[in-house]
Amino acid sequence: MPEVFNRKQSKAIKTADKSTVLKSAKPSKPTFSAFSLLPLNFQFDVQHSEEQVLLLMRQHFVTQAGWIFLCVLLLFLPSIVPIFSFFSFLPASFLTVLTFTWYFLVLGYALERFIVWYYNVYIITNERIVDVDFYSLLFKRVSEARLDRIEDITSASGGVVQSFFDYGDVMIQTAAEVPEIEFEKVPHPDLVTKLVSELTETPVQRKK
Amino acid sequence: MLNNLSQIFDPNSPLLISMPIVFLAFQLLFLIAFALYVIYAFVIIRQTGLMARTVSAPLEKPLKILAWIHFFAALGIWILAFMARV
Numbered sequence: 001m002p003e004v005f006n007r008k009q010s011k012a013i014k015t016a017d018k019s020t021v022l023k024s025a026k027p028s029k030p031t032f033s034a035f036s037l038l039p040l041n042f043q044f045d046v047q048h049s050e051e052q053v054l055l056l057m058r059q060h061f062v063t064q065a066g067w068i069f070l071c072v073l074l075l076f077l078p079s080i081v082p083i084f085s086f087f088s089f090l091p092a093s094f095l096t097v098l099t100f101t102w103y104f105l106v107l108g109y110a111l112e113r114f115i116v117w118y119y120n121v122y123i124i125t126n127e128r129i130v131d132v133d134f135y136s137l138l139f140k141r142v143s144e145a146r147l148d149r150i151e152d153i154t155s156a157s158g159g160v161v162q163s164f165f166d167y168g169d170v171m172i173q174t175a176a177e178v179p180e181i182e183f184e185k186v187p188h189p190d191l192v193t194k195l196v197s198e199l200t201e202t203p204v205q206r207k208k
Numbered sequence: 209m210l211n212n213l214s215q216i217f218d219p220n221s222p223l224l225i226s227m228p229i230v231f232l233a234f235q236l237l238f239l240i241a242f243a244l245y246v247i248y249a250f251v252i253i254r255q256t257g258l259m260a261r262t263v264s265a266p267l268e269k270p271l272k273i274l275a276w277i278h279f280f281a282a283l284g285i286w287i288l289a290f291m292a293r294v
Contacts, residue, residue, distance in 0.1 A: 031266045043264040091231065093292035100285050101242070108245075111278055112252065115271060119259040132263055137255040142262070 021195040022054060034058040035187040044123060044130065046142070055124040055195060059185040060167035064117055071110045078102065112137060122183040124195060129172060131181045143181050145174035150200045155189035172196065235292060242286050249275075249282040 022037060030036035039056040047053070078084060078099070087098060116134050123130040129150070133141040150172055157168025168189040172181045186192060218226035256275040260268045 029266060041264075041266050045262050045264075090234075091292070094231065094235070097238070097285065097289045097292050100288065104281055104285055105245075108249070108278055108282070111274060115252070115256060115259065115275075118265070118267060118271070119263050121263055121265075134259060137252055140258070140262070 019054075019195055019198040021191055021198065030056050032061075034060050044121075044132070046130070046144070047125070048127065051125050051127050053123055053125050054199070055192070057122040057124075057183060057186045057192070058117060058120060060165060060187045062161065062165045062167065063185045064113070067110070067113045071106055074106045075103065122186060124192075124199070126199070129181055129196065131183065143178040145172070145176040145178060145181055147196075147200050149174050149176045150196065151175055153193050153196050155193040157189050170196075235289065238289055239286065242282070242289060246279070246282045246286055249279040253279055 025037035027038040027040050028036050030039040030042055033039075034057060036042075036056045037054070039053055042053055042056055044053075084095060084099060084102075087095060090098070116136065119132065119134050121132050123132070126147075128144050128146045131141075131143045133143075135141070152173035154171045154173075155168055156171070157163060157166075162168050165187075166189075167185055167187045170183040170186060170189050170192045172183070173179065174181060183189075183192060253272075253275045256272055260272065
């Protein structure tokens with residue numbers, strides 16, 4: 001397994017030589033990263049044996065600030081506002097259950113949001129682009145397009161927050177079954193556009 | 209459990225129903241609602257497994273463990289609510 005991994009990694013570095021974006025990139029662990037060039041220890045289920053992941057993206061961490069802030073607020077709310085005092089007419093055992101339930105639901109919500117963010121990934125390989133969407137824990141959609149079927153790439157970034165944190169959308173028009181693949185709120189949209197452009201100029205064909 | 213109607217109706221209670229009955233109804237509703245959440249917690253375990261099969265990433269194992277902890281914690285709270293007495 002390590003030999004296969006090393007072979008894959010060296011091939012990824014060979015592909016990297018053809019791209020100015022990947023040339024200076026070092027393989028990195030995509031543990032919490034929203035933008036990981038040449039990610040280590042990362043695979044996806046429809047990956048071909050000779051296919052190498054060049055870029056792994058998730059939505060920018062800033063876009064998750066809303067639910068993180070909400071969870072922190074809800075966790076500390078009982079110590080700021082005595083919300084449980086409204087239920088003081090309940091027996092002590094009921095109040096204990098209610099308190100546990102409050103904190104548990106907040107942490108459960110945080111877990112669900114984190115899982116959805118973590119597994120919602122956009123992948124660029126030396127053969128194609130893949131968009132894995134989990135709309136919630138119950139709905140999943142995987143779209144992909146081969147690099148040689150990409151027709152047009154557009155990146156859009158607007159507003160103070162997006163400009164400040166350098167993130168935005170990348171729309172990729174394809175001639176494949178899925179006419180457009182959209183990478184939403186990804187970090188460094190200009191770099192992504194540049195990388196896809198370079199790869200589509202010199203696509204590496206998979207040896208069959 | 210309830211020997212006569214006087215244990216259900218209480219003219220001194222603001223709701224005219226004796227408070228233990230109100231609490232019992234409250235508990236029953238809570239148990240039904242939270243049972244649905246326990247089922248949802250189990251769905252999270254299945255979905256985390258499915259997601260990990262689709263995308264294999266470094267946090268795969270910790271997230272699976274967290275999903276199981278979440279499920280057992282939900283089950284624990286349901287049991288705690290079931291055991292709660294007035």
